[in-house]
Structures are given as C-alpha cells and as structure tokens.
Amino acid sequence: MQLPSSLLENAVAQFAKLPGIGKKTALRLVLHLLKQDVSEVQLFGETIAKMRRDIRFCQRCHNISDGDICAICANSQRNQRVICVVENIRDVIAIESTQQFNGTYHVLGGIISPLDGIGPEQLTIESLINRIAQEQVEELVFALSPNIQGDTTIYYIQKKMASPDCKITTIARGIAFGGELEYADEMTLARSIANRLPVQQYVK
Amino acid sequence: MQLPSSLLENAVAQFAKLPGIGKKTALRLVLHLLKQDVSEVQLFGETIAKMRRDIRFCQRCHNISDGDICAICANSQRNQRVICVVENIRDVIAIESTQQFNGTYHVLGGIISPLDGIGPEQLTIESLINRIAQEQVEELVFALSPNIQGDTTIYYIQKKMASPDCKITTIARGIAFGGELEYADEMTLARSIANRLPVQQYVK
Numbered sequence: 001m002q003l004p005s006s007l008l009e010n011a012v013a014q015f016a017k018l019p020g021i022g023k024k025t026a027l028r029l030v031l032h033l034l035k036q037d038v039s040e041v042q043l044f045g046e047t048i049a050k051m052r053r054d055i056r057f058c059q060r061c062h063n064i065s066d067g068d069i070c071a072i073c074a075n076s077q078r079n080q081r082v083i084c085v086v087e088n089i090r091d092v093i094a095i096e097s098t099q100q101f102n103g104t105y106h107v108l109g110g111i112i113s114p115l116d117g118i119g120p121e122q123l124t125i126e127s128l129i130n131r132i133a134q135e136q137v138e139e140l141v142f143a144l145s146p147n148i149q150g151d152t153t154i155y156y157i158q159k160k161m162a163s164p165d166c167k168i169t170t171i172a173r174g175i176a177f178g179g180e181l182e183y184a185d186e187m188t189l190a191r192s193i194a195n196r197l198p199v200q201q202y203v204k
Numbered sequence: 205m206q207l208p209s210s211l212l213e214n215a216v217a218q219f220a221k222l223p224g225i226g227k228k229t230a231l232r233l234v235l236h237l238l239k240q241d242v243s244e245v246q247l248f249g250e251t252i253a254k255m256r257r258d259i260r261f262c263q264r265c266h267n268i269s270d271g272d273i274c275a276i277c278a279n280s281q282r283n284q285r286v287i288c289v290v291e292n293i294r295d296v297i298a299i300e301s302t303q304q305f306n307g308t309y310h311v312l313g314g315i316i317s318p319l320d321g322i323g324p325e326q327l328t329i330e331s332l333i334n335r336i337a338q339e340q341v342e343e344l345v346f347a348l349s350p351n352i353q354g355d356t357t358i359y360y361i362q363k364k365m366a367s368p369d370c371k372i373t374t375i376a377r378g379i380a381f382g383g384e385l386e387y388a389d390e391m392t393l394a395r396s397i398a399n400r401l402p403v404q405q406y407v408k
C-alpha cells in the first residue's frame with residue numbers, strides 16, 4: 001500500500017504501532033482525523049502526549065495517579081488495612097466498577113513468569129512486603145489470574161511476608177453467572193464443588 | 205467505567221472519538237502508550253497533529269499531497285490525458301496498489317446523494333468540468349460505487365460536460381475472482397452476461 005503523502009504515511013505508521021491496529025485500520029483512522037478541524041486534531045495529539053508526560057504512579061500502591069498518592073489511597077473512607085493485590089491497572093478499574101470493594105490496591109505490574117523473563121524483581125513485590133511490614137494490614141486479597149503464574153506469585157509473596165498474622169484470601173473461583181455447567185472446564189467445576197458454599201452465604 | 209486519573213480519562217476520551225473504537229479499546233490503547241517512552245508518545249502526538257496541520261490537497265485532482273500539486277499529477281511518465289474519477293482518497297490508494305492504471309485521478313470527495321444532503325456543489329465536480337474544458341482529456345474513467353448514487357453522479361457529470369468528444373468509460377462490473385456463480389446477486393450476474401467478453405480479450 002503506497003500512500004500519496006509522507007505526512008500521511010508517518011501518521012499511519014504511528015497508528016499502526018498500536019496493538020490490534022493494522023495498516024488498513026490505521027489509514028481509516030487517519031483519514032477520519034483528516035476530516036476533523038485542525039484545532040481538534042491538535043488537541044488529540046497534545047492530550048495523548050501530555051497524558052504520557054504528566055501521568056504519575058501512586059508511590060504507595062503503584063496505581064495510576066494525578067499526584068504522589070492516588071485517590072484511592074488518599075480516601076479516608078476506604079479501609080486502608082485491606083489490600084487487594086492485582087496484576088495491572090486494568091484490574092483495578094474492573095474491580096472498582098463492581099463497587100464491591102472498599103479497601104486499597106497494590107498493582108504488581110505483572111505476575112511472576114520465568115518463561116517470559118519476568119521475575120519478582122521486575123514487579124513491585126518488595127514495595128508490597130514493605131507496606132505489609134509498615135502498615136497494620138489486616139487482610140491481603142489476591143485477585144490474580146487463575147493459572148500457574150498467578151499461583152506462583154501468591155506462593156512467593158506469602159513466603160516473603162515477615163508477619164503471616166494477617167488474613168490472606170483470594171477471590172472466589174467457580175462457575176460464572178450465566179455460565180452453563182456442561183460447558184465449564186473440569187478444573188473450574190472441580191474447584192467449585194470442593195469450595196461449595198452454604199446457600200445462606202451465597203444469597204447474602 | 206471510572207478511571208483513576210483525569211489525564212488518563214482525557215486520553216481515553218480522545219481515542220474513543222475515533223470510528224470503531226469504543227471506551228474499552230481506547231483504554232487498552234492508552235495503557236499501551238503508557239508503557240512506551242515519553243519521547244515516543246510525544247512523537248506520536250506531534251506526528252498526528254503535524255499531519256493534519258501541514259497536509260495539503262492537490263489543486264488539480266484534490267488528492268492528498270505534500271505540495272500544491274500531488275506526485276501523480278506532477279509525474280510526466282503518467283498519461284495526463286486520462287482521468288480516473290473516484291469518490292475518495294482511499295479509492296486512489298486502492299487503484300494505485302493494483303499498478304494497472306497509468307493516468308491521473310480526480311477525487312470527487314463523495315458521490316451525489318440527496319438523502320444524505322450531498323449535492324453536486326459539495327463535490328469537486330466543477331473543478332473536474334473545468335479540467336476537462338482546459339486540458340485535452342482523451343478518456344474519463346469512472347470508478348464509482350456501483351449503486352444508484354454512483355450512476356446519478358456519472359449521469360450528472362456527463363450532462364455537464366461541454367465537450368462530449370472524450371471517451372467515457374467505467375470500470376468493469378462482473379463476478380469477482382474467486383467468487384462463485386451461485387452466490388452472485390442477480391444484477392451482477394445479469395450484467396456480467398450482457399457484457400460478456402471474447403475469451404481472447406479476457407486472457408490478454
């Protein structure tokens with residue numbers, strides 16, 4: 001695909017670097033922007049650049065933040081003694097949108113995965129261990145991916161913790177709402193039978 | 205979906221304005237950019253804004269151009285007496301990538317479509333008529349969408365032309381390569397029988 005202008009070509013190349021966007025989609029996006037006002041496209045470019053330049057990460061939980069400490073860590077209405085450990089920022093957004101969790105978070109930045117070359121030192125595990133040692137943490141809720149890497153990460157953090165007197169939990173695994181039993185994989189079904197709940201607790 | 209930072213929120217809103225990109229995809233793109241270097245994201249924003257600010261349209265054929273006249277119009281190797289009339293810039297790119305056309309183009313900027321409020325005056329038809337009057341055009345190839353609006357546009361331009369002595373053609377309609385006869389619509393099949401070609405011409 002040969003483009004009639006180097007300016008267009010450069011813009012398409014920039015969009016095509018984004019994940020899931022090929023050259024044809026990139027061209028469609030660029031031609032859309034070409035129909036917008038100059039000032040609007042200027043704003044688009046500036047907003048993106050400014051976001052990357054000025055965004056900060058919370059020094060406590062490593063979530064995205066406008067300041068040194070994120071809005072969740074700074075909120076005294078939230079239970080600062082409960083920490084939900086997640087892989088990335090998207091998980092924080094997903095859990096926040098359920099409005100079911102009133103504690104704080106700790107964003108690891110990934111999970112331990114030797115095959116991908118990700119060890120504990122690439123993650124914010126040390127910062128989590130320090131937090132547990134300094135703050136009077138009552139509960140640590142692991143909300144990691146249900147796979148070997150996730151389990152390894154939980155195991156590693158548990159081993160590293162100096163004070164094992166805080167409660168350690170993990171989000172429930174089981175059959176999803178709307179899921180049909182016959183299509184559930186064996187492992188999930190097995191776990192959900194082993195961890196069965198009293199109906200009273202379930203409907204609570 | 206509540207986002208933890210207003211900078212993030214603004215960037216997501218900008219991406220979500222693009223066609224085919226929802227809020228979730230926008231967030232994925234922004235989080236990807238967040239992992240890139242500041243300088244790289246700066247370049248991304250600047251390239252897009254610069255493209256919109258500096259891009260120009262060829263004064264002759266209305267194609268995208270880096271200068272007053274586009275590379276195709278300025279190319280003396282191309283047959284400047286053959287004009288291919290297309291709807292938009294994407295069509296130019298598509299035809300150019302076939303490497304089968306050695307003439308010039310004229311980008312209408314759309315086709316006549318009263319239902320969408322697009323009349324001849326919104327398009328570059330006048331400029332095309334002037335071109336035909338001034339340049340010694342030998343052939344006008346219409347490569348418009350095969351629908352009523354496309355046919356209306358061809359009819360309108362034909363009526364407007366002062367010198368009907370130039371050849372007027374349209375790209376061939378028929379069964380696409382790889383298409384199966386039984387799945388072709390009646391109209392296409394009917395046209396492709398009516399406009400059948402001698403086999404010699406076909407394999408040429």
